[in-house]
Amino acid sequence: MKLLRGVYEGPQSYGIMRVAASIGGVHALLRAQPGEAYFRTLYGARERTGEMAPVTLSPMREGPDGSMAPGNLARDLSGVVRRHPKTEIVVLAHSEASLLSGETIPVTTLPEVEGTGRTPGLITFPWEGPGMREIEAAELALEDLIRARMNDRHERSPYPTVNLFGPPIFGPGAAAEYAEAERLLDMIGVEVNARVPLGANTGDLVRLPRAWANVLLYREVGESATLYLQDEFGMPRVTTPMIGAAGTGAVLRSVGELCQLDPKSVQRTIWAELARTAKLPWYARLEPPETFQDRRVAIFGDFTYPLGLGYALAREVGLDITACGTYLTHLERDFLFHTHTFTERAFVEDDPGEVAARIEAAKPDLVIGTHLEEGVAGSLGVPFLPLCPPVADRPFVERPLIGYAGSSVLADALENALRGKAAETPGEASIQWTDGALQEVSEVPLFLRGRARRLAEERARRLGSAEVTREIFLESRS
Amino acid sequence: MTILNESGIPDVLPPLHAVNDLAQRLPDVLIVVAGTQAEAHLIQCLPSAPSPNLPPFRRNQRVIFAVLDPDDLPQQGLLASRIVERAAEHRGTELVLLVAGRAAESLGVDATFEARLVARKLDLPAEVVNPDATHEIPGVLSTDLEDHVLAALVNLCPKRKTSDLVETASPAKRGGLFGNFLRRGTETSDSNGGRPVVLLGGTLSPGADRGLAAELSRTGVDVVGSVPGSGIGKLPQLGEGTVVAVMDPNLASAATVAESRGATVVKTLMPVGVDGTARFVQDVAEEAGSRTSEVVRARSVWEDLGVLRNRIRGKRIFFTGDTGLEIPLARFLADAGAVVLEVGAPRLDRRFLAAELQALGPDVDVVVSPDYRGQTNRIDESRPDVVISSPGLHLPLVARGHLCRSPRDFISAGHYGYRGARRILELLVRTMERAETLDSLNL
Secondary structure: OEEEOOOOOOEHHHHHHHHHHHOEOEEEEEEEOHHHOOHHHHHHHHHOOOOOOOEEEEEOOOOOOOOOOOOOHHHHHHHHHHHOOOOOEEEEEEOHHHHHHOOOOOOOOOOOOOOOOOOOEEEEOOOOOOOOEHHHHHHHHHHHHHHHHOOOOOOOOOOOEEEEEOOOOOOOOHHHHHHHHHHHHHHOOOEEEEEEOOOOEHHHHHOHHHOOEEEEOOHHHHHHHHHHHHHHHOOOEEOOOOOHHHHHHHHHHHHHHHOOOOHHHHHHHHHHHHHHOOOHHHHHHHOOHHHOOOOEEEEEEOOHHHHHHHHHHHHHHOOEEEEEEEOOHHHHHHHHHHHOOOOOOEEEOOOHHHHHHHHHHOOOOEEEOOHHHHHHHHHHOOOEEOOOOOOOOOOOOOOOOOHHHHHHHHHHHHHHHHOOOOOOOHHHHOOEEOHHHHHHHOOOOHHHHHHHHHHHHHHHHHHOOOEEOHHHHHHHHO | OEEEEOOOOOOOOOHHHHHHHHHHHOOOEEEEEEEOHHHHHHHHHOOOOOOOOOOOOOOOOOEEEEEOOOOOOOOOOHHHHHHHHHHOOOOOOOEEEEEEOHHHHHOOOOHHHHHHHHHHHHOOOEEEEOOOOOOOOOOOOOOHHHHHHHHHHHHHOOOOOHHHHHOOOOHHHOOOOOHHHHHOOOHHHHHOOOOOEEEEOOOOOOOHHHHHHHHHHHOOOOEEEEEOOOOHHHOOOOOOOOEEEEOOOOOHHHHHHHHHOOOEEOOOOOOEOHHHHHHHHHHHHHHHOOOOOOHHHHHHHHHHOHHHHHHHOOOEEEEOOOOOOHHHHHHHHHHOOOEEEEEEEOOOOOOOOHHHHHHOOOOOEEEEOOOHHHHHHHHHHHOOOEEEOOHHHHHHHHHOOOOEEOHHHHHHHOOEHHHHHHHHHHHHHHHHHHHHHHHOOOO
């Protein structure tokens, strides 16, 4: 057991509901304690559309069930069908408390929607367990949803099409990511057959095998589903993160190849976009090399974003990636394998305190991370870019991070973060610490340590001392 | 007044969300939440004082999560030793609150034992708060955790010694928050031998207790402090002979704990609105041993509010219910001339709120355990002028064209006392005026 300052992921039921709420025509029934039902409130506040989340609570109640109040699972399931007659699929998710309580209620089939004779499909997830996390559950839930909708009839579309497997609802700028990918594919002459999961409806899920290939924008959630489609229907996958100009170009070329397009025409489109939209290569050329020389960057996040950003920043911009980590412990091997192309210092960690320590040890000049890394960047006094999910802010206008437009967004962010910040002159860092002072600093919480150190060194410099003593340190803290 | 029970699913924010608010309000408390990933995630996702737009969230360093792994074998004392290690990083901690609910229990954590161990090792008080503790009356309010934390704080108050009960308290003994404040010109109250009063509540509106204390001390009552007040070290003496004045309608558990310590809990209206404040001051003063009449004061305050009342008169207001604060608010607004269409009460403690329910106007419907979908339909049908809505319904209702305010807005505006009465009306008038301005725009 560890004591944590925060968590990067929610529980498995949250992941299932994120996927369910992304797809039109799917309604989730959450079996949970009344105190665990926060998805609806969060949905309202995050989406800000005024729509009600397609999620209903089936509260766990103790004692004999004599009343007609909600709490009886079978009745609550029929209630969902009655209240939401347009629902095509009902998904049953269990909260951690429900899984821990060990209650097993045999789930019956759903009733017909009144007056239509149609029965919505019911999907349950036998793999649900109390220790499972959000992203893993989202991945498995998406696969199960697609499996449940598959039938034997499938025909490839007469013209080249692909499916986009992107982030689910609440991902930062999720809709903008799909839109940018669709724009670029459209330019090379490939139509998007379906956006999965965000923006799809249950009909789209049936038609997935029409597409010629699957493009994974967000591997975390689309991995198993696309592997299933590959095994079952022989659909090829494109898995390169579509981040940065190089990554985007690679994806477009792969798609072109899979869709048997003329490579020259694909390349012409790429050049045109590089001239018009993609500003990251342009920014890298405009800035003098000194801006990037010996500048260290620490990146932490999920899977696609740290990988894509790390590669783009290391190769396209020339920054030194001194730490690159993920909180997705179940993707550890994959992550470490891929990060080796641009950094030696990759790590997997889901304790924000340890992550802060790793970032601090990497002595970065720029931190890119989730909203939980803001504190460590602040304490180190270096710029911070919240580019990896989960992030806290939800702007009305979403901006993509993938594709060529995304590379320009990245260039803007980098310029703001790095502008006017020359690398530290070597003389400044050479302040020594006495043992007493080091002992004191070890009692400061990890995430505040950088700031405490900085303040103490500033004080020592002001006092003209060559080392930080215990007294100087304590004075700087008071 | 009619009370109906709808037996539905009310739209209530999970009580655990209040951890953020409480950590901010009680700066010398270290809050450790032992539970599942879901509980930690919930606290992190729902920021303090949830508003429909979820303001940028400032992480509180004094909230720590112990995420329990269902695969680990329970090990007694492990949680305590981790907390002890971590507490060293937080200087100035005066109290450790261990928030552990049903999930922690089912994962084999004996929270009481761990808290006792923490208390012994750190030589600090450590209390367990169970957010899932069942109430006698079924239902969940979003402010339940606040109630339980205040109950724990009441337990921490020093008990009054028997010798104090016998001799009249001398001014020198009276320290605490209001000591200096009250000594100015209240010599009479000191000598009349009245019983000391402790205010309970006002957790999320710091300073509110000071205003009410001033109101009470005007009548010669000796307010010795308040819970939560301004720090764990400054909790007032509370026990036999103390009069406890409850400020919020959602503090049934805290009031019960105070009663079980031998204090007298005054059964009266909450100090919200003009008549509420008047009754509160009058009844508390009477219980504390000094007679006073607030009739003249109340009448003059009502007269001062004349202009605002004219703006409110006839306006139709719907309370969806979430915090428990709605009943006194509805009572005041109905008195001020508004038409209260419905007051939702996810949980209604009729005994604790007896005075409030009696004072509620005859035309007000209270719906216990309301269903949020049913409420949405009723709101659509009745088209109220203002909906005082819970966070989950706020955006959907605004999208349907209703004018909404959160009950939290009244708390942050400062709704207690005579001045609070004016602020409540001003807030509503401001809301309607702004809506009118926006509606008149030609977009």
